[in-house]
Amino acid sequence: MKIFTYIEPENENISKNSAGCLTLGRQLADLANGSLTAIVPAQESSTMQNECGRYGADRVAFTKNYDKYIPEVTASDVANILLQENGDILILPDRPAIRDIAAIACETVSGSIAVDCLQVNLDSENSPIVRRAMYGGKALADLKLIKKPVFITIRANIIPPQENIRSAETINFPSPPSAVTPKIKINEIRPVTSKRPALTDAKIIVAGGRGIGAPENFHLIEELADALGAAVGASRSVVDAGWVPQTLQVGQTGKTVSPDLYIACGISGAMQHIAGISSAKYIVAINNDPDAPIFKIANYGIVANLFEIIPEMIKLLRNIK
Amino acid sequence: MKIVVCVKVVPVSDSIITIAPEKTAIDLVNIKFDLNPYDEFAIEAAVQLKEKNGGEVIAISLGPERDNISLKRVLALGADRMIHLVTADKALSDPLATAKALATEIKPLSPDLIFCGKLSIDTGNGLVGPLVARLLEYPFLTGICELQVGTDQLTAAKDTEEGRIIYESSLPCLLTTEKGLNKPRYPSLKDIMLSRKKEIITKNVNLTEKASEIIQLLEPAPRPAGTILGQSVDAVPELIRRLREEAKVL
Numbered sequence: 031m032k033i034f035t036y037i038e039p040e041n042e043n044i045s046k047n048s049a050g051c052l053t054l055g056r057q058l059a060d061l062a063n064g065s066l067t068a069i070v071p072a073q074e075s076s077t078m079q080n081e082c083g084r085y086g087a088d089r090v091a092f093t094k095n096y097d098k099y100i101p102e103v104t105a106s107d108v109a110n111i112l113l114q115e116n117g118d119i120l121i122l123p124d125r126p127a128i129r130d131i132a133a134i135a136c137e138t139v140s141g142s143i144a145v146d147c148l149q150v151n152l153d154s155e156n157s158p159i160v161r162r163a164m165y166g167g168k169a170l171a172d173l174k175l176i177k178k179p180v181f182i183t184i185r186a187n188i189i190p191p192q193e194n195i196r197s198a199e200t201i202n203f204p205s206p207p208s209a210v211t212p213k214i215k216i217n218e219i220r221p222v223t224s225k226r227p228a229l230t231d232a233k234i235i236v237a238g239g240r241g242i243g244a245p246e247n248f249h250l251i252e253e254l255a256d257a258l259g260a261a262v263g264a265s266r267s268v269v270d271a272g273w274v275p276q277t278l279q280v281g282q283t284g285k286t287v288s289p290d291l292y293i294a295c296g297i298s299g300a301m302q303h304i305a306g307i308s309s310a311k312y313i314v315a316i317n318n319d320p321d322a323p324i325f326k327i328a329n330y331g332i333v334a335n336l337f338e339i340i341p342e343m344i345k346l347l348r349n350i351k
Numbered sequence: 352m353k354i355v356v357c358v359k360v361v362p363v364s365d366s367i368i369t370i371a372p373e374k375t376a377i378d379l380v381n382i383k384f385d386l387n388p389y390d391e392f393a394i395e396a397a398v399q400l401k402e403k404n405g406g407e408v409i410a411i412s413l414g415p416e417r418d419n420i421s422l423k424r425v426l427a428l429g430a431d432r433m434i435h436l437v438t439a440d441k442a443l444s445d446p447l448a449t450a451k452a453l454a455t456e457i458k459p460l461s462p463d464l465i466f467c468g469k470l471s472i473d474t475g476n477g478l479v480g481p482l483v484a485r486l487l488e489y490p491f492l493t494g495i496c497e498l499q500v501g502t503d504q505l506t507a508a509k510d511t512e513e514g515r516i517i518y519e520s521s522l523p524c525l526l527t528t529e530k531g532l533n534k535p536r537y538p539s540l541k542d543i544m545l546s547r548k549k550e551i552i553t554k555n556v557n558l559t560e561k562a563s564e565i566i567q568l569l570e571p572a573p574r575p576a577g578t579i580l581g582q583s584v585d586a587v588p589e590l591i592r593r594l595r596e597e598a599k600v601l
Contacts, residue, residue, distance in 0.1 A: 099516050126477070127511065130493055133481035136447070142562035143446065145476055159566065165473055168368035169377060170569045173444070177562040213490035214520045217506060221514040228512035234600070258601070269530075276496070276531040277510050282364045282472050283388050283530060291600040302364040308571055312598045314590065320579075328577045330593055332586045342587040350591070350601075 031064030031156055032115055036108065036122040036131070037082065039072045039096075047123035047231070049085045049191035051184055054150060055121050056086030056194050062156050064118070065089070067201070069111055071096040071104045074200065083198035085191055090198045099219075101127060102212045105134035111203055112139055112179045119158055121150070124183035125230065132181045143181040144173050146286070148188055148309065158182065166282030166305035185309070186230050187288045229261045229280065234291045235310075237263030237280055239303075241296015241317060241336055245273035250340045251295055257347040263287065265297045281306035295336045299324030316340070352406035352500075354397040355462040357453055357483065358390040358425055360418035361473040374567045376440060385421050389468025391428070391535035392528035397466050398429030399533065400500055407431050409460060413452050415440050419551065426546035427538035433551040438558055444474065444565050448558040450482030456554075458487060464505075465525040469494045477527070484525035491525040492518055496532050 035055040038045040044052075052068060059066040067089040068082040074092045082090045093107040108131065112120060120135070122128050124146045136143040148170070149161040158180050164171045175182070229235060236258065238251035248268075255262045263280040264273075280287055282302040292310040297303060299315070299322055307313060308327075315328035316336045325331045332339055362368065362382045369378040386394075397408045410430040412422055416437050425433055436452055457465065465484070470477030477493065484491035497508035497517075505524060508517050538546070580586040580593070594601045 099511070099518075125512070126494055129477060130481055130491075133478050134485055137450075137482050137485040143478060144563060145478065162475075163571075164475065164568070165362065165366070165368045165377070166364065166475065167571065168366075169370060170571055171444075172566040172569070173563050174566050175563045213524075214492065214518055216516060217519050218517040219514055220517070222512075231512070276529070279530070286475070291594065291598070300365065301367070308574075312594070312600055313574070313577075314594070315577075325577065325579065327574045329575070329598065330590055331577055331579045332590060333579060333582050334584070334586070338584050339587060342584045343591070346587060346591050347601075 031062040032117045033059045033064050034067045034069055034117050034120045037068050037070040038123050044078055044081045047186045050189035051121045051123050052085035052087055053192045054189050061152055079198055083196050084193055086194035087198040089201050091201050091203055099216055100212045101130040101134055105131045109135040109138040117179045119180045122183045124185050129183055132183055136181045139179055141179040141181055142175040142177040144175055145183040146185050147182050148185055150182055167308040168305050185288055227261045229263055229285050229287055232261035232289050234258050234260035235263045235287055235289045236260050236293045238295050239265035239297030240267045254340050254344055257344045265303050294324050297324055298322045352404050353462045354408045355457050355465045356393050356397045356410045357467040358410055358412045359387045359471045360384050360414050360421040361387045361471050364472055370568045370570055375565050387468050387471045392532045393466035393468050394428050395533045395535040396528055411456055413438055413449055426549040427543045432549055435551055435553045436556045437553050438556050445561050445563050446476050446478040447482055447562045450479050450486055452556050452558055454483045454486035463523050467527045469527045469529050480527040489523050489525045490520050493527045494529040495526050496529045
């Protein structure tokens with residue numbers, strides 16, 4: 031069985047979620063007596079080659095063509111490699127741009143696809159069975175992916191990378207240069223000014239809800255986040271009220287997150303919000319309403335006014351550092 | 352300008368989801384259905400363009416017969432007609448099969464623009480839009496939060512982890528809509544009255560070829576009962592100690 035992992039380059043190296051995907055790919059390859067090949071959408075790099083080997087890749091293919099924001103080019107390379115190699119499974123780290131790549135490549139090669147998966151197993155015939163959330167996390171589904179090649183994207187921060195060191199060899203593909211001419215081009219990139227981590231990748235998230243009272247109080251959430259090196263999130267009600275941008279919304283109609291620690295401040299815990307944080311490892315709730323549903327799912331709770339609790343947390347956390 | 356909007360009817364986001372006894376579907380008793388929230392931005396974008404430039408908005412949906420009630424709202428929101436591709440519930444879990452059925456219906460219409468919601472909140476895939484685009488050989492952009500449409504090209508913005516990217520595309524094109532693109536309207540009484548004269552065309556479709564299937568649905572494991580550490584700032588040192596020593600997340 032031929033298993034492939036799509037690698038997301040990050041700061042001249044491979045991203046942590048890509049290393050997690052290699053770890054999963056190695057486990058499946060060992061189960062099925064197969065091989066694991068990393069597909070890296072970048073110029074050849076010995077650093078990335080070594081890192082792929084460190085997490086279990088037997089081989090590395092650098093696709094060389096790469097435009098981070100235009101999925102068609104990378105998708106065409108990925109599809110070519112899977113076709114030429116007769117690949118069975120491609121594992122990718124989930125994020126919106128990579129979902130687009132997976133969708134295009136899957137349609138090109140007539141495969142099957144499941145996104146944002148939490149687990150992958152093989153059945154007795156070595157067909158992949160994936161587990162993923164549905165209804166925003168209110169249910170889990172086990173899906174059998176029938177048509178090969180199979181495309182599986184894995185939710186961020188779900189699979190911890192494990193070393194399985196081998197010396198990965200580089201392979202070349204006679205990839206037709208510029209096989210596609212994208213009909214889409216980029217006019218402008220307006221970079222984010224915030225130095226905080228992205229919500230979907232963050233190890234710690236501090237989120238604010240209606241309990242913060244007014245938009246001018248949201249800086250408290252940001253200060254606590256900065257004291258922890260965390261990302262900032264928000265509930266639907268504060269986004270709908272226009273207090274914070276939509277990009278911060280966590281929940282069924284916002285982002286599904288899976289941090290190690292989620293600190294919910296003044297968030298009551300509406301069903302659609304809870305669904306979006308159900309794969310967080312630890313949840314802390316700070317709310318002055320002892321009956322708020324958030325306390326039913328929180329590991330630790332403080333029933334008190336967040337305007338007293340948050341400054342005290344910031345003070346203690348700064349002392350620790 | 353001819354615009355197609357793909358919509359889906361889903362359980363509303365405050366639904367309590369329970370698994371049906373046969374384990375491959377959810378229990379439909381007491382579930383309220385409505386349009387997928389992201390599709391409302393798609394409908395609004397299409398209707399605004401029609402109001403500005405003239406033309407026609409055709410909505411298409413694939414789903415079971417009961418969706419009919421919720422789909423009437425698409426007409427009240429400004430679509431000129433609605434095509435309902437009627438299929439069984441279970442057919443809907445396979446994004447490629449869904450996309451093929453939609454693309455087959457859309458192709459003869461050859462629209463200038465196709466709008467879909469960024470994803471549907473039931474399956475959470477966000478795949479049908481891109482797959483329809485590929486099947487029709489349209490360029491596509493996912494999760495757009497700004498849009499300007501000219502006569503033969505458009506610019507659209509999308510927010511990513513690194514910032515806001517402004518794209519340009521030729522027409523025709525398929526766009527999937529993110530929350531914040533616009534403010535979906537509430538239909539007036541007049542809109543609702545007028546929509547009664549509009550037509551919902553139903554066609555039965557059979558999705559035979561499947562690339563994936565549901566083996567079972569499960570309830571998520573309940574989270575272990577938590578601890579209330581206190582009612583005042585006195586609880587903060589204990590919280591931080593537990594996060595460091597017990598949870599080991601700080």
